[in-house]
Amino acid sequence: MSAAIMEVNAEARRILAVSISKLYASRTQRGGLRLHRSLLLSLVMKSARDIYHSSRESEGPPVGGEQPSTEEAMDACSGCPGEANPGHREPQPEPESVEPAPEDPEGCDGEITEDKENRSPARQSRKRRGKASAAPDFLPSKRARLEPGEERYAAAPLGSCCRAGAVDSLSALSLNRVIPAF
Amino acid sequence: MKCFSRYLPYLFRPPSTILSSTCHTEADIISTVEFNSSGELLATGDKGGRVVVFQREQESKSQPQRRGEYNVYSTFQSHEPEFDYLKSLEIEEKINKIKWLPQQNAAYFLLSTNDKTVKLWKISERDKRPEGYNLKDEDGRIRDPSTITSLRVPVLQPMDLMVEATARRIFSNAHTYHINSISVNSDLQTFISTDDLRVNLWNLEITDRSFNIVDIKPANMEELTEVITSAEFHPQQCHTFAYSSSKGSIRLCDMRQAALCDKHCKYFEEPEDPSTRSFFSEIISSISDVKFSHNGRYLMTRDYLTVKVWDLQMENKPLETYQVHDYLRGKLCSLYENDCIFDKFECVWNGSDSVIMTGSYNNFFRMFDRNTKRDVTLEASRENSKPRAILKPRKVCVGGKRRKDEISVDSLDFSKKILHTTWHPHENIIAVAATNNLYIFQDKVN
Numbered sequence: 001m002s003a004a005i006m007e008v009n010a011e012a013r014r015i016l017a018v019s020i021s022k023l024y025a026s027r028t029q030r031g032g033l034r035l036h037r038s039l040l041l042s043l044v045m046k047s048a049r050d051i052y053h054s055s056r057e058s059e060g061p062p063v064g065g066e067q068p069s070t071e072e073a074m075d076a077c078s079g080c081p082g083e084a085n086p087g088h089r090e091p092q093p094e095p096e097s098v099e100p101a102p103e104d105p106e107g108c109d110g111e112i113t114e115d116k117e118n119r120s121p122a123r124q125s126r127k128r129r130g131k132a133s134a135a136p137d138f139l140p141s142k143r144a145r146l147e148p149g150e151e152r153y154a155a156a157p158l159g160s161c162c163r164a165g166a167v168d169s170l171s172a173l174s175l176n177r178v179i180p181a182f
Numbered sequence: 183m184k185c186f187s188r189y190l191p192y193l194f195r196p197p198s199t200i201l202s203s204t205c206h207t208e209a210d211i212i213s214t215v216e217f218n219s220s221g222e223l224l225a226t227g228d229k230g231g232r233v234v235v236f237q238r239e240q241e242s243k244s245q246p247q248r249r250g251e252y253n254v255y256s257t258f259q260s261h262e263p264e265f266d267y268l269k270s271l272e273i274e275e276k277i278n279k280i281k282w283l284p285q286q287n288a289a290y291f292l293l294s295t296n297d298k299t300v301k302l303w304k305i306s307e308r309d310k311r312p313e314g315y316n317l318k319d320e321d322g323r324i325r326d327p328s329t330i331t332s333l334r335v336p337v338l339q340p341m342d343l344m345v346e347a348t349a350r351r352i353f354s355n356a357h358t359y360h361i362n363s364i365s366v367n368s369d370l371q372t373f374i375s376t377d378d379l380r381v382n383l384w385n386l387e388i389t390d391r392s393f394n395i396v397d398i399k400p401a402n403m404e405e406l407t408e409v410i411t412s413a414e415f416h417p418q419q420c421h422t423f424a425y426s427s428s429k430g431s432i433r434l435c436d437m438r439q440a441a442l443c444d445k446h447c448k449y450f451e452e453p454e455d456p457s458t459r460s461f462f463s464e465i466i467s468s469i470s471d472v473k474f475s476h477n478g479r480y481l482m483t484r485d486y487l488t489v490k491v492w493d494l495q496m497e498n499k500p501l502e503t504y505q506v507h508d509y510l511r512g513k514l515c516s517l518y519e520n521d522c523i524f525d526k527f528e529c530v531w532n533g534s535d536s537v538i539m540t541g542s543y544n545n546f547f548r549m550f551d552r553n554t555k556r557d558v559t560l561e562a563s564r565e566n567s568k569p570r571a572i573l574k575p576r577k578v579c580v581g582g583k584r585r586k587d588e589i590s591v592d593s594l595d596f597s598k599k600i601l602h603t604t605w606h607p608h609e610n611i612i613a614v615a616a617t618n619n620l621y622i623f624q625d626k627v628n
Contacts, residue, residue, distance in 0.1 A: 011515075015461055018519055031297060032271035035359055035378040036409045036428055036468075037524055043464040044518070051461070 005055045012052035019045045212615035214602055218282035218290065221606040224252055224613055225292055226620055227277025231261040233294055233347075235305060252622055256305050258347035261296040273298050279364050281373070283386075291350070293373060297360040300375050302351035302386060310338040356382050356392045363412045369420040376413040381425060383437075395443045396425060396435065411526075412472045419478065426483055430454075430467035432492065434481075450481070450497050452490070462514040462523060470526035475535040476607075482538055484529040487511060489540050489550065504550045504557065507542045509580045509591045522596050530605045541600025544589065545616045546576060562600060562614045562621040573623065 019041050026033055026041075209230025216225050224236040237255035264273040274297055283291040289306040314336045318324050359377035366373045374395070375382050381396035396413075400406055413425035421437045433446035454463065466486035473482045480501070481492040487508055490500035506527075510517060517523040522543070529540040541547045542559070550557045559576045579588035602615040610625030 012461075015515070015518070022521075030272050031274040031276075031360070032266075032269070035406075036362075036411065039406060039409055039428060040465045040468065040524065044461055047461045047464070 005058065009052060009055050012048040012055070015048040016045055016052070019048070210618040212602060212618060212620060213276050213278065214280050215604045215613050215615050215620065216280045216282060216292075217604050217606050217613065218292075219284045219607060221608055221611065223255065223282070223290060224604070224622070225280045225282065225294075226613075226615065227260065227280050227294055228618075229274075229276040231259055231263070231275030231277060231296065233258055233260045233277060233280065233292075233303070235290075235292075235347075256345040256347050258303070260294045260301060260303065260349075261299065264298075266298075278361060281364050281366050283366055284370060286370075293364050293366065295361050295364050295375065298354065298357055300353040300361070300364055300373075300384070301349050302353075303347050304350045305345060305347045308344045308346060309340060309342075311341045312336040313339045351386065351389050353384055353389050353392065356384075359409075362410070363414065365414045365423065367415045367420050368418055372420075374413055374415065374423060376410055376425065378409040381410065381413050381423075381443075393441070395437060395441070397442065397444065411469050414472055414474055417474050417476060417478045424472055424474065424481060426469035426472040428468040429464070430469055430485060432469065432472060432481060432483060434494065448494070448497050450492050450500075452499050458511070460514060462518055465518070465523050466514065471528040473529060473531060475531050476533065477535055480535065482529050482531060484527050484540055486523060486525075486527075489529050489538060491538070491552065502552065504538070504548075506540055506548055507546075507578070509578055510543075513591070517596070520596060522599070525599055525601060527599075527601050528603060530603055532605045532610070533608045539603055539605060539612065541603055541614070543596050543599050544594040545598040545600060546578075547600045547603060547614055560623075562616045562619075 023038065023041050026037060207230075209228060209232075211229045212226050213229055214225075214227040217223070218225070222238050224238075226234050226236075228234075233256075234254060235256040236252040238250040238252050241250045260277055261275040263275045265271070266273055276296055277294050278297065279293075279295050281293045283293070283302075285291075289304050292303050292305070294301055294303060313320065314334050316325075316330060316333060316336075317327075353375065357375065357377040357380070359379050361375055361377050363376045364373060365376075371387075372383055372385050375384065375392075376396075379397065379399040380394055382392040383395045384392045396410070398408070398410060408427045408429040408431075411426050411428055413423060416422035416424070422434060423437070424432055424434045426432045429451075431449060431451040434448035434450070435443035435445075436447045437443060439445065439447065454467065469483045469485050471484040474480070475482065475491075479494060481494060483490050483492065483500075484506075487506060487510060489504045489506060491502040491504075493501045514523060527541050529538060531538055536553055537549055537551050539547060539549045545562045546559050547562065548557060548559050559578070560573045561576050574587075577585070577588045578594070579585065579590045584590050598616060600614055600616055604613045606612070612623050614621045614623065
């Protein structure tokens with residue numbers, strides 16, 4: 001993998017992480033979700049996702065040893081809100097972050113379960129099956145949460161959740177699902 | 183290029199005073215400024231839902247060289263925070279836009295809007311009051327009827343001038359999405375209110391219904407690709423209006439064509455330059471403001487980095503493009519992270535359509551002279567607020583050696599942004615809102 005492609009890759013992932021955290025933060029802002037802003041965020045995410053995938057395709061399948069460097073890029077994302085996917089505890093490899101990881105009340109699981117990264121989104125979700133199961137839980141869902149306690153407990157911040165596996169899962173997700181929140 | 187100076191330095195603050203020069207409440211942040219059509223009045227709206235109207239003092243004959251100052255004329259609470267119980271959403275009281283109606287009698291009328299409701303306000307003066315009622319005394323207490331032995335006719339007596347604002351019409355429940363603009367028609371009978379997906383036409387007299395004239399909501403919201411960002415009526419043609427989109431295009435519509443103006447009659451868009459493509463191309467091409475020139479021949483649009491002037495007769499590219507702060511092009515990623523890339527800057531024409539103005543960061547604002555092609559960067563700051571001072575042009579250093587008076591890109595304060603400005607319709611007087619402060623600058627008298 002050339003250095004330039006790696007850089008673009010890392011940049012794309014970082015932007016994705018920042019975008020998701022912004023999307024999440026906008027749920028709690030006064031005045032409700034802003035359609036224009038949400039649309040722009042989803043366009044950026046789409047750009048970043050497309051660039052990430054096109055650069056990955058050009059270099060072949062990812063090698064296991066490269067995971068830690070991607071973790072650095074993901075954890076470099078700052079300002080991730082505490083409110084993350086409730087009840088959806090995605091196991092993740094030990095992050096080797098350059099910067100201190102954002103506040104993480106639950107703590108990373110610390111399991112090295114690389115094979116779980118290649119799971120499809122549906123299998124990773126532990127929420128009840130239903131119409132909403134197609135949408136990964138770390139994106140806002142139209143449905144009211146049924147586990148308010150878990151939600152307030154706040155799972156790991158999005159910055160550390162958004163690892164390579166999550167990014168892969170986004171490829172299965174239509175980013176336009178961001179908009180139906182309205 | 184004329185220099186802007188201030189013979190009389192003004193620093194207006196909204197009614198609730200700032201505790202110190204650096205501390206202010208969120209509610210004091212000015213969210214819109216607008217001169218009325220004569221330039222006699224200047225209205226500001228803020229995040230707290232208040233409107234403050236300034237009036238220009240009559241120029242005194244004894245001091246003809248002293249230009250009229252703007253003093254507070256009226257202050258009122260236009261909108262209050264509300265709650266939409268159905269959607270469990272708070273509706274912000276922030277005033278998004280104010281538009282004046284041309285004056286037709288002694289009273290002044292303006293439209294103010296928040297995210298969901300437009301209100302028509304009447305601002306009128308009262309300098310007389312009736313005195314000598316039969317049934318109540320001067321304090322308003324009801325008199326004992328048995329003490330009334332004669333009848334008198336109440337007479338109007340002079341009193342201290344009082345300016346009162348009353349809400350005459352409330353136009354509500356017509357917008358599902360957030361209202362971003364309002365525009366009064368040249369027919370002075372109708373106006374449009376615009377949200378992210380729809381434009382509604384109202385009659386100023388009728389509040390319980392409006393006509394939807396543009397609807398870009400797709401059948402399936404997942405297919406949404408663009409939203410409406412601003413709309414404005416043509417200044418002379420009462421059947422023409424334009425609306426801008428988040429994709430960087432402008433559509434001109436003719437209301438005579440059909441009841442629903444989904445088909446534009448002109449479509450203005452400049453093809454994207456592929457060499458400048460980045461993650462953020464869509465965001466920076468989103469138009470934040472659209473304004474017709476006073477003569478109705480041109481359109482001006484503002485996107486994140488540029489201001490463009492379009493000839494209504496030429497749809498495929500703008501007539502003129504002005505770079506506002508191109509040095510930010512390399513910093514888009516940081517501006518995305520700190521949310522500055524979502525800032526919506528406005529743009530204004532001067533009275534003769536020869537100069538255009540827009541804001542930037544670090545309390546800078548830029549003016550572009552369309553004839554001489556010269557431009558200037560000025561700063562709205564307290565340090566510059568000295569009497570008889572002339573605003574010194576500022577310069578941003580984009581690399582290489584920084585000169586003494588220049589400021590480097592990295593030193594710019596992105597929390598100090600000038601989003602809202604307005605230009606007097608006939609004279610060279612500008613009002614610039616810098617967060618919670620209002621600066622009024624006048625041109626040097628020759």
